[in-house]
Amino acid sequence: MKNNSKYWIVTDLDGTLMDENYDISPAKKTLHMLAELNIPVIPCTSKTASEVRYFREENGLSGPFIVENGAAVYGCYENNSSEWELILGKSYTELKIILSSISKKVSYNLTPLNDLNKKQIYELTGLSDQGINRALDRQWSVPFLNPPDEIFYKIKLICESYNVHVFKGNRMSHLLSSESHKGQAVNKLKLHMHNEDVKIIALGDSQNDLPLLEYADISIVIPGKYGPNKYLKNGIDSGSFRLANAPHAEGWANSVEDIINDFKDL
Numbered sequence: 390m391k392n393n394s395k396y397w398i399v400t401d402l403d404g405t406l407m408d409e410n411y412d413i414s415p416a417k418k419t420l421h422m423l424a425e426l427n428i429p430v431i432p433c434t435s436k437t438a439s440e441v442r443y444f445r446e447e448n449g450l451s452g453p454f455i456v457e458n459g460a461a462v463y464g465c466y467e468n469n470s471s472e473w474e475l476i477l478g479k480s481y482t483e484l485k486i487i488l489s490s491i492s493k494k495v496s497y498n499l500t501p502l503n504d505l506n507k508k509q510i511y512e513l514t515g516l517s518d519q520g521i522n523r524a525l526d527r528q529w530s531v532p533f534l535n536p537p538d539e540i541f542y543k544i545k546l547i548c549e550s551y552n553v554h555v556f557k558g559n560r561m562s563h564l565l566s567s568e569s570h571k572g573q574a575v576n577k578l579k580l581h582m583h584n585e586d587v588k589i590i591a592l593g594d595s596q597n598d599l600p601l602l603e604y605a606d607i608s609i610v611i612p613g614k615y616g617p618n619k620y621l622k623n624g625i626d627s628g629s630f631r632l633a634n635a636p637h638a639e640g641w642a643n644s645v646e647d648i649i650n651d652f653k654d655l
């Protein structure tokens with residue numbers, strides 16, 4: 390990726406570019422167009438580096454990528470021989486101890502995804518065997534089963550004292566260091582690439598995307614089948630975020646094409 394790109398498309402994957410069956414086909418044409426225009430598409434996801442490496446290969450992306458909800462950023466050196474890595478967070482082991490301590494405080498058993506058996510993970514995620522192995526390759530965050538809303542609020546209130554954040558995704562919640570979220574990761578990547586003037590076009594669908602959408606220059610909320618996520622409604626109502634006109638890859642493609650066409654008119 391060239392360091393002097395004027396725009397980066399920074400996108401969540403699950404629920405945003407991908408639907409619940411992990412399909413991105415309605416956006417493929419737009420991804421080709423962005424590649425031709427040399428506009429990087431940077432995944433920014435709760436997925437692991439193993440999962441995103443696989444996704445990039447499948448979809449012909451070559452730029453950097455942000456994983457585990459902003460806890461780490463990876464990219465390839467020019468000659469593609471090896472990867473560089475920026476770490477923002479705490480280790481999985483450290484976070485797992487904190488999760489169990491929070492469980493005791495809220496009197497609710499918060500179950501890490503990695504503690505489930507493969508059948509349970511398949512039921513939750515629909516992932517194949519290899520897909521599950523890639524998803525379990527966690528280094529810097531702990532995904533856990535979504536607790537009921539009232540427990541989630543209790544966790545949010547006490548997590549500051551542990552220097553951690555919790556975010557709610559579509560299928561699960563995530564515990565990570567308070568030093569790391571998607572917005573901080575994009576900022577770190579800008580500094581690393583020596584491109585602080587780049588304009589960020591961000592796309593997301595859930596509460597874990599809020600720090601990214603708040604950080605970006607142009608922020609697009611991708612709705613689900615039943616409309617936008619409740620945590621993102623304030624931003625839409627206040628006019629800070631735009632709402633895509635269709636769910637998942639279709640809304641993603643329409644919104645990105647609209648923005649690119651606006652740039653062409655400038």
Ligand SMILES: [Mg+2]
Binds near residue numbers: 401402
């Ligand atoms: Mg999502």
